[in-house]
Amino acid sequence: MKSRIVFLISLAFLLSACGPADQQPGSSANFTKNTPKGQASVVDDESAKNILQIAASSPDHTTLVAAVQAAEIEHVLVNTGPLTVFAPNNDAFAALPAGTVETLLKPENKQKLAFILTNHAAPGTYKGRLLKDGRKIYMATGEYIPIRRDGDDIYIGDAKILATIDASNGVIHVIDKILLPTEK
Amino acid sequence: MKKSQILMIIGSLLLLPLFVLPLWNITLEAPQYPTPLGIDIYITKMAGHNEGDIQNINILNHYVGMAKLPEKMKEFEFFPIIVIAMVVLGLIIGFIGKKRLFLAWFILMSVLGSIGMYDFYLWEYDYGHNLNPKAAIKFPGTAYQPPLIGTKKILSFTAHSYPSSGGYLLFLGMFLTLSAYYVAVKEEETG
Amino acid sequence: MRKTNKLIVVMFIMTIAFIVTSCKQSGSNSGALNNSAAERVFVAPGEYDEFYAFVSGGFSGQLAVHGLPSGRLFKIIPVFSVDGEKAYGFNEETKPMLETSYGFIPWGDAHHPDLSQTNGVIDGRWCFINENNTPRIARIDLTTFETVEIIEIPNSAGNHSSPYVTDNTEYVVAGTRFAVPVPQRDMSIDQYKGNFKGAMTFVKVDPENGSMSLEFQILMPGFDYDKAHPGRGKSHGWFFFTTYNVEEANSLLEVNASQRDKDFIAAINWKKAEEYMKAGKFKTMPVRYAHNVYEDATHSATSTMKKTVRVLDPSVLPGLVYFLPTPKSPHGCDVDPTGEYIVASGKLSANVTAHSFTKMLKAIEDKAFDGEAYGIPILSFEAVNAGSVVQPGLGPLHTEFDGKGYAYTTFFISSEVVKWKLGTWEVIDRKPTYYSVGHLMIPGGNSQKPFGKYLLAMNKITKDRYLPTGPEVCQSAQLYDITGEKMELLLDFPTMGEPHYAAGIPADLIKANSKKFFKLEENNHPYATKSEAATKVVRKGRDVHIYMTMIRSHFAPDNIEGVKVGDRVYFHVTNLEQDYDVPHGIAMIGANTSELLIMPGQTETLVWQPTKPGVWPFYCTDFCSALHQEMQGYVRVSPRNSNIKLSWSLDGE
Structure with missing residues (x-):
């Protein structure tokens, strides 16, 4: 009888000892927890503001920021760059056909949204006299969008540049229309 | 030629490798020496088991006041002569083929071997006890004599002292000459 | 009764053996797929990286x-x-x-x-x-x-x-x-x-x-x-x-070289x-x-x-x-x-x-x-x-x-x-x-x-x-x-x-091919000194060449006199060690250069131009041995017009 109890206790002990060994801390998935958004997770209130920080603090760009977050491409906008971002304001998003923004913000459209947003970023710092009439700006999607000058007004594609803000990692041009990539 | 004669001849020829193979080996092990330090003792010289071992042992030993390992010893002069003499004698006895002479050779070799071991012990005693009074590090009452045969802990080192390849061949040779005697006895009984 | 007892014991042992082995297996299986990152990069003390x-x-x-x-x-x-x-x-x-x-x-x-x-x-x-x-x-x-x-x-x-x-x-x-x-x-x-x-x-x-x-x-x-x-x-x-x-732009390449x-x-x-x-x-x-x-x-x-x-x-x-x-x-x-x-x-x-x-x-x-x-x-x-x-x-x-x-x-x-x-x-x-x-x-x-x-x-x-x-x-x-x-x-x-x-x-x-030390006998450095007996100091005009050796735990020579202000003193130092991982260093006070870190069997040269009379120490910079702190020496520097003769010694010899 005694031996049987010993047997059962040992069995229980062995089984329990066996179990937790498989679940160990420090699995590599944990490493990303600290910085879920990559470089965008870096907390730094002292340095000059980067493109994402400027956009996030602008009341005119709440839709854009929401879209960037939905597409999970924050880290691109805080990268050392240099980047030129053509930032459509809220009105530009509002001018899209009804329901477009809502559809794009759905998780299943993440890739598509990211692609559209990427079409607003160009590697390099294009501002001032570099925005020459006729110069084609190469966007991160691989598309070329031409610059057009009309008197003092500067256009990228059909979108008019409303304002220009320097960022630590490039430059932001606020525009009034969305730069939709050509359908492929 | 009888089997016993062949054994006697081979047995005495097995002394010859002593000219190229070490008779004895002392090895010193310590954690900071992943490759242990070793002294190979030949009948003509002492040599490091690996290159630089003699110098490294001397460097370590000088801190406790031990003398340098000798490059010349009178033993290195007369050991080769004794070995050659014993080989020649063994060959002659082998060709003569008298069993009593086989036994005599074996006894003589054993006596000489014992004298050699005693001589080795005397040298080790002197080497381990005769310390320079100006030594930088002193452990009063500590002697650094390596074991005659076997393993011994000396400070942080573990010293091993055992016969080496030449030594083992010597023992094999002696065993063959002894067996030559017994084979000869049998040969006489059957023959 | 005794028989059943025996049977239970045998079963008990077999069961434990089975559990232990099966546990090990499941452990190693998940090890390959799922064990922790820490475990996979941990190289235990004394073990080698792959x-x-x-x-x-x-x-x-x-x-x-x-x-x-x-x-x-x-x-x-x-x-x-x-x-x-x-x-x-x-x-x-x-x-x-x-x-x-x-x-x-x-x-x-x-x-x-x-x-x-x-x-x-x-x-x-x-x-x-x-x-x-x-x-x-x-x-x-x-x-x-x-x-x-x-x-x-x-x-x-x-x-x-x-x-x-x-x-x-x-x-x-x-x-x-x-x-x-x-x-x-x-x-x-x-x-x-x-x-x-x-x-x-x-x-x-x-x-x-x-x-x-x-x-x-x-x-x-x-x-x-x-x-x-x-x-x-x-x-x-x-x-x-x-x-x-x-x-082929030659200015503002960030824009001009990105046009094509x-x-x-x-x-x-x-x-x-x-x-x-x-x-x-x-x-x-x-x-x-x-x-x-x-x-x-x-x-x-x-x-x-x-x-x-x-x-x-x-x-x-x-x-x-x-x-x-x-x-x-x-x-x-x-x-x-x-x-x-x-x-x-x-x-x-x-x-x-x-x-x-x-x-x-x-x-x-x-x-x-x-x-x-x-x-x-x-x-x-x-x-x-x-x-x-x-x-x-x-x-x-x-x-x-x-x-x-x-x-x-x-x-x-x-x-x-x-x-x-x-x-x-x-x-x-x-x-x-x-x-x-x-x-x-x-x-x-x-x-x-x-x-x-x-x-x-x-x-x-x-x-x-x-x-x-x-x-x-x-x-x-x-x-x-x-x-x-x-x-x-x-x-x-x-x-x-x-x-x-x-x-x-x-x-x-x-x-396996990594060298442990340099063989002293193969050292063909023109200023190599292969034994303490061969150490010397030689003057050639204003150049003083010290043929020095180092071994645990001293320099040879370690007392040098007869150097004068304005001399160029060459320490040609040979490490006489023939042992793995026993480098010695040497540094001279006021020398406008770095220490030397000399591997066993190697010779290196440090140049020192003394500017002031005095007695100036040098020492071993690499903790080489138990008596490393004792590994030091002096050079006496005399005024230019002094007639102190060049001499060198170790332990008064």
Whole structure:
């Protein structure tokens, strides 16, 4: 009888000892927890503001920021760059056909949204006299969008540049229309 | 030629490798020496088991006041002569083929071997006890004599002292000459 | 009753045995798939790492030796920058290593380490690394882990597409990043276009002893030649260079060199170049470049100034060079282990482009040309392109291979490594890096035989990833396990300087050959002193030569008198030890140079110019032994007009 109890206790002990060994801390998935958004997770209130920080603090760009977050491409906008971002304001998003923004913000459209947003970023710092009439700006999607000058007004594609803000990692041009990539 | 004669001849020829193979080996092990330090003792010289071992042992030993390992010893002069003499004698006895002479050779070799071991012990005693009074590090009452045969802990080192390849061949040779005697006895009984 | 008891005991033991073994099995099964990252990078005390990683120090000019998977740092090998720790560039023996045609240069920008190969497999003999600023290539001997040769590259500027070793270490190359006037001359910068040239230098390596010699240069159009990769296997005999700025802009390149849709990959047929060389189709050009060689036998380096280079002109030598149009300022140029695919990372491009070597040969045969540039045929993009990885990330830079049909590309802007499949071009997996990854390395991952277990990603930016150290924070490397379908981040460790590229190799290919000490009897240094009996001090005018030895735990001699103010005192110090890991150092108070750190059996020289009378101590700088603190000595310095005679002693003798 005694031996049987010993047997059962040992069995229980062995089984329990066996179990937790498989679940160990420090699995590599944990490493990303600290910085879920990559470089965008870096907390730094002292340095000059980067493109994402400027956009996030602008009341005119709440839709854009929401879209960037939905597409999970924050880290691109805080990268050392240099980047030129053509930032459509809220009105530009509002001018899209009804329901477009809502559809794009759905998780299943993440890739598509990211692609559209990427079409607003160009590697390099294009501002001032570099925005020459006729110069084609190469966007991160691989598309070329031409610059057009009309008197003092500067256009990228059909979108008019409303304002220009320097960022630590490039430059932001606020525009009034969305730069939709050509359908492929 | 009888089997016993062949054994006697081979047995005495097995002394010859002593000219190229070490008779004895002392090895010193310590954690900071992943490759242990070793002294190979030949009948003509002492040599490091690996290159630089003699110098490294001397460097370590000088801190406790031990003398340098000798490059010349009178033993290195007369050991080769004794070995050659014993080989020649063994060959002659082998060709003569008298069993009593086989036994005599074996006894003589054993006596000489014992004298050699005693001589080795005397040298080790002197080497381990005769310390320079100006030594930088002193452990009063500590002697650094390596074991005659076997393993011994000396400070942080573990010293091993055992016969080496030449030594083992010597023992094999002696065993063959002894067996030559017994084979000869049998040969006489059957023959 | 007794019988049943026995039966129970037996069953009990069997059950335990079964549970224990089954537990072990399930444990080891999940171990391979799912055990913790910490466990997989932990190398227990006293155990060895599986791989060596030679990680470039970038602007530090040096090469770091780490172990993988632990990331532990073993050594920093001084290559292009002086190093006070090892007296590199400070002692008389190694000063010639840093000589150039511009004179002695104490610093360099080390970029791409690459290992010698035999039959397309890394062999662990030498590591080559390029210097970007004052164009040079260095060779490091992997038995001593010391820089043993540096060759300067003339007619070049910004030696970036370098060194990259061919299948049998026939050549290392040096492609110029900055086109310059060749020969250099005073001319207007805006005359750049059409007048500046890019020299592609082929440095021959002696298969026996590794010795480098400048075999020939190909004078290319004035583009920027960025990265390079030799053909492998079927494409052996070719060398591929990415180019940017085919616009030939000479100002504001960030805009002006990014205008064209496509730049080029230059495919150079070096076997053909060898034929042209043999046929005498070269011109000999006067140049000046230094060739510096360190000999273990003398423990000393010599510097020789070379005077000519043989130059080939591709515009008049058909079949030597072809251009492969490649999208948007390609950076990385990487050839897969089979030699079929030439993968280009257009750093501004949205895609990663792969060309086919087979298609390239056919396009050449069919003359599928799309014009020419400076007499060099441009192959049609469609005729050579094998495929593209579409939209894998932003800012692709470099690609390595695992030998199992997969490629791994780094993306600088989107901070990630992307795994994709050769041939189908589909993306298999992506993992973030922290942050802005530049190069990556898989041991052997640029050769015919990758050891595809780990991937090391090297990051340019770390920001908040480590404890802060003021404005300058470390750069980092990250280790990924790539044995499964998905990559797994295992480890994050800081690096020395900026790690541009690295070379990894199984430790077994190097470990056994690593030298333990130098044999004293083989020391042919002209000032070697091989025993304490041979020590001496010799005066030659104002030069005083001290022939000194060191051994645990004293210098010989350790008392020297008769030195005068204004003398140049040469300490020629020989370490008499013949034991592993017993270096000794020596430092002299007030000497305007570094210490010496002398390996067993080695001789090095420290120069000291005493300025004040007095008695000045010197001491051993490396904690060599229990009586290290006692390892010291004095030099008496007398006024210039003193008549103290030169004398030296140890323990009064």
